Amino acid sequence: MTTYFNGVVVRSSGERPAVAELRLPEIGPGQVRVRVRAAGVCHSDLSMINGTLRAPYPLVLGHEAAGEVIEAGDHVTRAAVGDHVVLNWQPPCRSCWFCARGEPWLCSTSSGIAALENGITLDGGPVHVALGLGAFATQVVAPENAVIRVPAELGFDRAALLGCGVLTGVGAVRNTAQVAAGESVVVIGLGGVGLSVVAAARAAGAADVIAVDVTEAKKGLAEAAGATDFVVSSDTLSKEIRVRTSGRGADHAIECVGRAATIRAAWRSTRRGGKVTVVGMGSNEDMVQLSALDIFSSARTLRSSVYGGADFDAEIPRLAADVLSGTLAVDHLISDRIGLADVPAAFDRMSRGEGARSVVLV
Ligand SMILES: [Zn+2]
Numbered sequence: 001m002t003t004y005f006n007g008v009v010v011r012s013s014g015e016r017p018a019v020a021e022l023r024l025p026e027i028g029p030g031q032v033r034v035r036v037r038a039a040g041v042c043h044s045d046l047s048m049i050n051g052t053l054r055a056p057y058p059l060v061l062g063h064e065a066a067g068e069v070i071e072a073g074d075h076v077t078r079a080a081v082g083d084h085v086v087l088n089w090q091p092p093c094r095s096c097w098f099c100a101r102g103e104p105w106l107c108s109t110s111s112g113i114a115a116l117e118n119g120i121t122l123d124g125g126p127v128h129v130a131l132g133l134g135a136f137a138t139q140v141v142a143p144e145n146a147v148i149r150v151p152a153e154l155g156f157d158r159a160a161l162l163g164c165g166v167l168t169g170v171g172a173v174r175n176t177a178q179v180a181a182g183e184s185v186v187v188i189g190l191g192g193v194g195l196s197v198v199a200a201a202r203a204a205g206a207a208d209v210i211a212v213d214v215t216e217a218k219k220g221l222a223e224a225a226g227a228t229d230f231v232v233s234s235d236t237l238s239k240e241i242r243v244r245t246s247g248r249g250a251d252h253a254i255e256c257v258g259r260a261a262t263i264r265a266a267w268r269s270t271r272r273g274g275k276v277t278v279v280g281m282g283s284n285e286d287m288v289q290l291s292a293l294d295i296f297s298s299a300r301t302l303r304s305s306v307y308g309g310a311d312f313d314a315e316i317p318r319l320a321a322d323v324l325s326g327t328l329a330v331d332h333l334i335s336d337r338i339g340l341a342d343v344p345a346a347f348d349r350m351s352r353g354e355g356a357r358s359v360v361l362v
């Protein structure tokens with residue numbers, strides 16, 4: 001049996017993506033077929049179109065998604081037909097050195113940010129799927145360790161956000177930066193991830209959450225997420241932050257852009273001994289310059305947070321429970337609900353820095 005379905009495909013770097021018809025063979029043992037119901041438009045998808053992240057083409061985009069299992073292959077135990085699931089774009093092997101020491105987000109055998117071929121074809125030829133998923137499509141085929149069950153009452157749109165932006169943002173605050181009550185936090189870049197960072201920092205009890213973006217238009221979204229202050233980014237950002245933090249700089253800066261300039265701005269916005277957490281995924285060519293003396297004398301810590309520094313299988317049920325109990329608000333992250341054909345326009349809005357998350361309802 002051959003299944004036909006629609007997906008958003010980009011055929012070469014810089015080209016505008018478009019909906020195309022895809023074909024999928026039967027699923028194999030250990031695999032599940034998921035009817036995608038909602039998928040968030042994440043910045044990493046844009047990076048795979050504009051060349052910031054190198055990707056093979058043609059490529060089915062999309063990786064932040066939730067849906068319903070409609071077919072389970074032999075030996076599948078994690079999910080059954082009818083289950084509502086969130087998709088994991090970096091399923092860990094659970095047997096490598098990193099997985100064994102409890103750091104599955106660093107799994108050495110995981111597909112990571114690779115785009116994979118998984119049997120789906122376009123025009124009779126192979127097509128890759130973004131981050132092993134290709135979720136801007138009506139269907140996804142994935143290994144069973146790439147799905148995790150969530151309660152149906154969560155709703156597919158909110159569940160989708162948990163799979164990338166919310167896990168990344170909340171995990172950066174809770175697991176990597178470990179923001180404590182009373183601390184000050186600067187958040188640079190207010191897309192879906194940055195707004196999740198703002199919400200999580202407030203939920204962690206941060207006294208000051210200073211949200212930063214290049215446009216004043218993000219102020220309302222920042223305040224809705226819980227920011228106590230908003231600053232439009234400029235060359236004098238670190239001075240503006242110092243004015244707001246007793247002249248010292250913030251305890252934390254969390255960078256959600258992935259550029260050398262904003263990583264440096266985050267560095268300069270923290271106090272002596274402060275922590276800089278890089279969440280944005282940048283380009284291999286964009287070099288961050290810090291002086292050797294500055295690194296020593298500032299006593300700051302610079303680290304990255306990969307996929308929230310979280311064990312997906314443990315964290316997603318926790319996040320789902322937090323959303324359902326009202327301790328974690330995610331509804332304000334969704335600024336647009338769109339169809340598959342509207343994805344290119346959503347990338348345009350993202351490039352202009354408009355809105356929060358666009359969610360494709362498939
Ligand atoms: Zn993402």
Ligand SMILES: [Zn+2]
Nearest residue numbers: 093096099107
């Ligand atoms: Zn592993």
